[in-house]
Amino acid sequence: MAAHLEPEILLVDEVLAVGDAQFQKKCLGKMGDVAQAGRTVLFVSHNMIALRSLCPRAILLSGGVLINTGSSGDVIAAYLETGLTQTLEREWARPEDAPGTEAFKLRRLAIISNGSLSTEAIGREDEFRVEVEYWQLSSAKTNVNLRFYVDTQVMAFTTPSSSDPGWSYTASQTGLRRATCCVPANLLNTGLHRIELLAVQNEKVILQLEDALAFDIVETEARDGSWYGKWPGVVRPKFVWTNEHLG
CATH class of the missing domain: 3.40.50.300 (P-loop containing nucleotide triphosphate hydrolases)
Structure with missing residues (x-):
């Protein structure tokens, strides 16, 4: 019109x-x-x-x-x-005030980019990591799971700390611990993302935090051409393409 x-x-x-x-x-x-x-x-x-x-x-x-x-x-x-819509850090100073059980208590959740606590939206071309600090209060192995949601509703993927080859040797050591998930650059699509956290012991979910963290992924690199729309899909990995002249 x-x-x-x-x-x-x-x-x-x-x-x-x-x-x-x-x-x-x-x-x-x-x-x-x-x-x-x-x-x-x-x-x-x-x-x-x-x-x-x-x-x-x-x-x-x-x-x-x-x-x-x-x-x-x-x-x-x-x-x-x-960071109008973001929750980039959450912290609990004392175990008695923290979410969890007698066997597991959260200490701190944080999104780290460029070597420090993220204070702004994350560029799609930047890698970042999610840190989960917790008090391990029993000898049961703790598997920390992170679920990444797009626009807060659609699950993009889930990743467990048991993916680490050394997990089974350290997951039962008591004390204050930190599990770190490294998210590579050029993986997530632009938009608001939510992280849900699950802590699992003996194949049983002992803690589920639906709104653990929230962050924005934004476009920071200029594009070729005149199309500015959002790419479809819940993820946007960057692949290597070649184009050859064959005759």
């Missing part, structure tokens, strides 16, 4: 999140025509690459309140630092 209107202000809300490349090309063309005619285009998106490429200035809103305004680069940096 907007293609047949001549508004003074054109509001474009997440239009690049849908449609194919041809549809997006038409939308971008209309946005360009409106801007060149001296009218205003308000482009609403969570796509950082598109915002940085298309808009010289940006504003950051939360709950209808203006949080920040300025150049797109500065506002995007501020958005990534806010």
